[in-house]
Amino acid sequence: xxxxxxxxxxxxxxxxxxxxxxxxxxxxxxxxxxxxxxxxxxxxxxxxxxxxxxxxxxxxxxxxxxxxxxxxxxxxxxxxxxxxxxxxxxxxxxxxxxxxxxxxxxxxxxxxxxxxxxxxxxxxxxxxxxxxxxxxxxxxxxxxxxxxxxxxxxxxxxxxxxxxxxxxxxxxxxxxxxxxxxxxxxxxxxxxxxxxxxxxxxxxxxxxxxxxxxxxxxxxxxxxxxxxxxxxxxxxxxxxxxxxxxxxxxxxxxxxxxxxxxxxxxxxxxxxxxxxxxxxxxxxxxxxxxxxxxxxxxxxxxxxxxxxxxxxxxxxxxxxxxxxxxxxxxxxxxxxxxxxxxxxxxxxxxxxxxxxxxxxxxxxxxxxxxxxxxxxxxxxxxxxxxxxxxxxxxxxxxxxxxxxxxxxxxxxxxxxxxxxxxxxxxxxxxxxxxxxxxxxxxxxxxxxxxxxxxxxxxxxxxxxxxxxxxxxxxxxxxxxxxxxxxxxxxxxxxxxxxxxxxxxxxxxxxxxxxxxxxxxxxxxxxxxxxxxxxxxxxxxxxxxxx
Amino acid sequence: xxxxxxxxxxxxxxxxxxxxxxxxxxxxxxxxxxxxxxxxxxxxxxxxxxxxxxxxxxxxxxxxxxxxxxxxxxxxxxxxxxxxxxxxxxxxxxxxxxxxxxxxxxxxxxxxxxxxxxxxx
Numbered sequence: 001x002x003x004x005x006x007x008x009x010x011x012x013x014x015x016x017x018x019x020x021x022x023x024x025x026x027x028x029x030x031x032x033x034x035x036x037x038x039x040x041x042x043x044x045x046x047x048x049x050x051x052x053x054x055x056x057x058x059x060x061x062x063x064x065x066x067x068x069x070x071x072x073x074x075x076x077x078x079x080x081x082x083x084x085x086x087x088x089x090x091x092x093x094x095x096x097x098x099x100x101x102x103x104x105x106x107x108x109x110x111x112x113x114x115x116x117x118x119x120x121x122x123x124x125x126x127x128x129x130x131x132x133x134x135x136x137x138x139x140x141x142x143x144x145x146x147x148x149x150x151x152x153x154x155x156x157x158x159x160x161x162x163x164x165x166x167x168x169x170x171x172x173x174x175x176x177x178x179x180x181x182x183x184x185x186x187x188x189x190x191x192x193x194x195x196x197x198x199x200x201x202x203x204x205x206x207x208x209x210x211x212x213x214x215x216x217x218x219x220x221x222x223x224x225x226x227x228x229x230x231x232x233x234x235x236x237x238x239x240x241x242x243x244x245x246x247x248x249x250x251x252x253x254x255x256x257x258x259x260x261x262x263x264x265x266x267x268x269x270x271x272x273x274x275x276x277x278x279x280x281x282x283x284x285x286x287x288x289x290x291x292x293x294x295x296x297x298x299x300x301x302x303x304x305x306x307x308x309x310x311x312x313x314x315x316x317x318x319x320x321x322x323x324x325x326x327x328x329x330x331x332x333x334x335x336x337x338x339x340x341x342x343x344x345x346x347x348x349x350x351x352x353x354x355x356x357x358x359x360x361x362x363x364x365x366x367x368x369x370x371x372x373x374x375x376x377x378x379x380x381x382x383x384x385x386x387x388x389x390x391x392x393x394x395x396x397x398x399x400x401x402x403x404x405x406x407x408x409x410x411x412x413x414x415x416x417x418x419x420x421x422x423x424x425x426x427x428x429x430x431x432x433x434x435x436x437x438x439x440x441x442x443x444x445x446x447x448x449x450x451x452x453x454x455x456x457x458x459x460x461x462x463x464x465x466x467x468x469x470x471x472x473x474x475x476x477x478x479x480x481x482x483x484x485x486x487x488x489x490x491x492x493x494x495x496x497x498x499x500x501x502x503x504x505x506x507x508x509x510x511x512x513x514x515x516x517x518x519x520x521x522x523x524x525x526x527x528x529x530x531x532x533x534x535x536x537x538x539x540x541x542x543x544x545x546x
Numbered sequence: 547x548x549x550x551x552x553x554x555x556x557x558x559x560x561x562x563x564x565x566x567x568x569x570x571x572x573x574x575x576x577x578x579x580x581x582x583x584x585x586x587x588x589x590x591x592x593x594x595x596x597x598x599x600x601x602x603x604x605x606x607x608x609x610x611x612x613x614x615x616x617x618x619x620x621x622x623x624x625x626x627x628x629x630x631x632x633x634x635x636x637x638x639x640x641x642x643x644x645x646x647x648x649x650x651x652x653x654x655x656x657x658x659x660x661x662x663x664x665x666x667x
Contacts, residue, residue, distance in 0.1 A: 109559065110566045114610040117558055134610055171608060289605030302604075 002028055004132045006056050006083070008047065008410050010040040014060020016087030016100065019152035029056075032410065032439050035431040037064050039403035041071020041084065042429075046404025048080045049390045050365060051411045052202065054136055058085040062100030065146075066107065070397060073111040075142045077394030078223060079200060081135040082142035083128075084108065090150040091119055104146045113141030121154035125161050133167035139287040140200050171288050172303040174311060180282045180299045181315035183256055187280075189325045190216040191254035193239065193269055196223030196393065197261020197286055198305045204228070204386045206309035207260070213319040215326045216258075219247035221268040223393040224261070226383030236333065240268040241529050242375040245545055246336040248535045250329060252276070258312075260284045261305045264294050265394065266531075272296055274534050284308040338543035340380065343496035346518045349373070349448050350542065353380040355499045356418065356446075360507070364416040365390065365408045369401040369425030372454035375525040377420045399428030402445060406432060409441040416444070416507050423449040423476055430479075433486035436512035444506040445514045447479050450521040458524045462539065483514035490514035547576065550603070552589040554612040556582050563609055564589050571605070572596065590618075 001009070008030040013021045024031050034040040037059040044055030055075075059068050065086040075082045086108075089098040105117040114134045116127040124147075131143040184190055192211055198204065204227045211218045211234045218228045219236040228235045237244035239251060251257070252274055259281055264270045272294060282299040285291035292300035301308055340350035353376055356366070362384055368374040368391040383389045390408060392400040405419040426447050436443060448454075453471040460468050480490035489511050491502045499517065506513035526541025554560050561580045568575055568591065577592040595602050606615040 105559065106562070109563060110570055115559070139608070168610065171604075287608060289601055289608050291604070292601060 001056065001083070001128060004054075004128065006054065008032060009056040009058060010034055010043040010047075010407065011058035011085075012037050012040060012060070012064060014064050014087055014100070016061040016089060016149040017058060017064075017085075017147075017152070019149060020058065020085070020087070020147070030410075032406075032435065034403070034435050036429070037067035038069075038071045038399070039406075039429055039432050039435070041068050041075065041082070042397075042400050042403035043407035043410070044082050044084075045071060045075040045078075045080045045400075046367065046390060046407030047411050048075070048082055048407075049078075049404070050387055050408035052200070052387065053411075054081045054083055054132055055407065056083045056085070058087075060087040060100065061089055061104065061149075062102045064100075065102055065104040069107060069111065072108060072142050072144065074392050074395040074397040074400055076111045076113070078196060078392065079140045080142065081140040083131055083135060084112065084142050084144040086144065086146050087152070088117070088146045088148040091148045092150070094148065104144070108144040108146075111142070112144045113139075115144035115146070117146040118148070118151050121151050121156045122160045124151070124156050125163060126165055129163075129165040133165060137167040138170060139197070139285075139290075170286075170303065173288075174301050174303055174308065176299045176301055177308075177311050177315065180258075180301065181312060183280060183282060183299060184214060184258065184312065184316060187214075187216075187256035188323075189253060189255045189328075190214045191250055191257050192216050192218040193220075193251065193257050193259040193262055194218060194224045194227050195221045195260065195262025195268075198224050198227050199261075199386045201261065201286070201305035202386075203260075203304075203306035203309050206306055206313060208232070210258075210309055210313050210316075213313065213316055215320045215323060217250050217329045219244070219251060221262050221265065221393070222378045222391060224386075225378060225381075225389040225391075226386045229384050230382045231384075233333075234329070236329070238268075238378055240265075241531070242379055242525055242527070243268070243529075244336060244379070245527055245535075245538060245540070245543065246332045248529070248538075249332050249335075252535060253328070253332075254279065256280045256282065258282045258284070259294070260309065261286070263287075263290045267393075271532065271534070335546045336543065337546065338380075340542050345495040346520045347493060347496050347499060349376045349519055349523055350380050351496055352446065352448065352499060352517055352519075353377055353420075355496075355503065357382045359500050359503050360418065361416050363388070364418055365405070365412065367391065367401040367405040367408060367417065367419045369419070369421045370396045370398045371422045371425060371456075372450075372458065372525045373420050373422040373425070373448045374401075375455070376448070379525070398422075398425040400425075402426060402429045402443075403432050403435075405443045405445075406436055406439070406441045409443050410439075413441075419443055419445045421445055421447045422454060423447055423451065423473055423479070424453045426479065427473075427476075430482055433483055433488045433512055433514075437487040442510055442512050444503070444509075445483075445512070446503075446506075447514060447516050448519055449476070449479065449516050450519040450523070451476060452521045454521065455525065457521065461524070462528075463530065479514055479516040483512065486512075488512035488514060490516060493517045547592060548595045549618040550591045550593065550595075550606070550615060551618050552591065552606055552612060552615045554587050554589075554609075554614075556585050556587045557611040560587050560609075560611055561589055564591070564606065564612070567606065567609060568593060571602070573602070586613075
């Protein structure tokens with residue numbers, strides 16, 4: 001793993017990984033001891049998303065590996081490259097329901113890009129080298145290696161160590177590139193719909209360049225937030241259920257949509273019944289199983305997003321100037337207005353995000369949990385660069401953000417790293433304050449505390465006649481005291497006027513810090529298009545359309 | 547109903563992985579057969595592919611160690627012959643009628659070892 005460039009590994013040891021941990025004593029790889037294996041996977045995932053490099057996590061066999069499952073699935077759905085090492089009972093005990101035995105190989109199969117069960121020491125180099133190559137090439141994703149303890153103990157034959165296992169050849173098909181170029185040249189109202197694949201391909205500069213050449217607006221999925229600076233005049237922000245109304249309007253008015261690195265998820269741009277029949281889609285995706293997924297696709301290209309965008313830029317050659325479409329985009333942007341920067345008590349969640357936009361360092365990394373906190377952050381935080389905004393988009397894993405922020409902090413100790421949490425999600429992973437303190441990872445956790453499982457409550461309120469069931473978080477702990485019990489620190493915020501100072505204190509604390517922000521449970525995440533609904537059914541809340 | 551032939555490197559779990567991939571995509575597998583030979587694994591699957599059409603083959607091709615995936619346009623019925631004494635063989639019979647009895651008769655008349663049907667004509 002050292003030879004593959006692995007610098008840090010997040011894990012929790014056990015009987016079946018004793019040999020692995022013994023070797024770690026003489027390794028340059030930093031080991032971060034977590035307090036729950038699920039968080040090891042989230043930390044490795046956060047590290048991978050923040051850096052673009054492979055994240056590594058490990059657990060023992062049986063319950064250790066089953067605890068990893070949620071974290072691995074989270075990474076799989078968002079195409080995050082990870083190496084997942086699990087200990088296993090000895091090869092002679094396999095299949096006998098031995099102590100701490102689980103069929104990790106089968107458990108991990110549907111939630112990994114590939115997996116190996118190593119049955120002899122000679123297979124270890126291949127599993128590691130191929131594993132890293134597979135995880136980091138094509139559509140990235142986690143690769144699992146199951147390591148029986150006797151195999152870990154055995155000596156690897158020297159000849160096996162020197163063999164090379166190159167990355168699998170990319171599955172590419174750019175044969176319809178001329179058609180795509182022709183279609184974009186002829187487009188009167190082009191639009192770029194960009195997904196997380198563009199972040200993984202490091203193709204942000206190409207997106208900005210192509211958008212400026214075409215004078216085409218760019219809307220992103222939540223996974224691609226930051227691929228174009230959100231203050232850029234051509235940026236329309238995120239699209240989807242809780243996306244920008246401007247993005248949805250432009251999406252529906254465009255005549256050619258260039259969709260890159262997106263799988264048309266049901267929460268972003270999956271609902272295409274509203275698109276006029278004349279709308280043409282050019283779909284570029286590195287996963288041949290995803291490319292051309294939309295029935296509207298007229299041109300399908302399979303391959304790396306960066307390469308595809310470079311080809312398109314080269315093919316287009318000339319830039320466009322102002323047009324009726326670019327004027328219309330400016331008008332659409334102006335029409336969409338949200339009155340949210342309101343100092344109040346309790347604090348408005350939207351105001352809290354606005355305050356972060358104002359007072360955090362420009363390069364601060366923002367992680368989120370899942371639920372209302374995530375959607376407020378996705379909608380109102382102004383991302384400035386790719387990999388700045390880290391969230392569990394596809395799997396929607398509560399408890400992801402805090403450990404992911406620790407993974408990001410490992411990678412970038414000098415950057416401010418914030419986790420935007422809910423009072424529900426933080427309680428799934430609050431034990432990781434012990435990891436944060438012991439590993440000296442001073443992140444700032446902002447708990448949007450409204451005493452409810454807010455997003456579920458919102459759905460019960462809007463679509464279930466306020467029949468609240470199982471969503472009130474009674475007897476929440478004092479989160480600041482909880483953080484302090486672990487050796488971290490924190491502050492309560494009850495008024496908007498206290499927030500800026502609390503953020504400053506948290507960022508300068510030098511220890512993990514929790515800001516418990518008291519919020520009104522009646523505040524909903526809006527705008528919102530109800531599930532399966534259309535743009536006409538949007539619920540606007542504090543946002544208006546002129 | 548479609549019949550798909552998938553050929554890949556004989557790696558651990560490939561057969562299972564193919565079935566998992568199909569199951570994940572809500573594709574009902576009616577019958578499936580697998581044979582190993584000379585470092586390759588051939589998998590034949592009879593399944594209701596729904597609206598995946600051509601993209602399904604791409605999805606299967608994207609699995610690690612899968613070298614090819616194709617729809618078989620002819621009617622294939624596969625039999626697994628196994629005996630603790632005589633060993634076992636994988637055979638494919640080919641016919642134009644899907645009627646089971648007809649196919650069995652066809653199969654009995656044209657037993658071809660291996661999964662490669664190119665040599666049978």
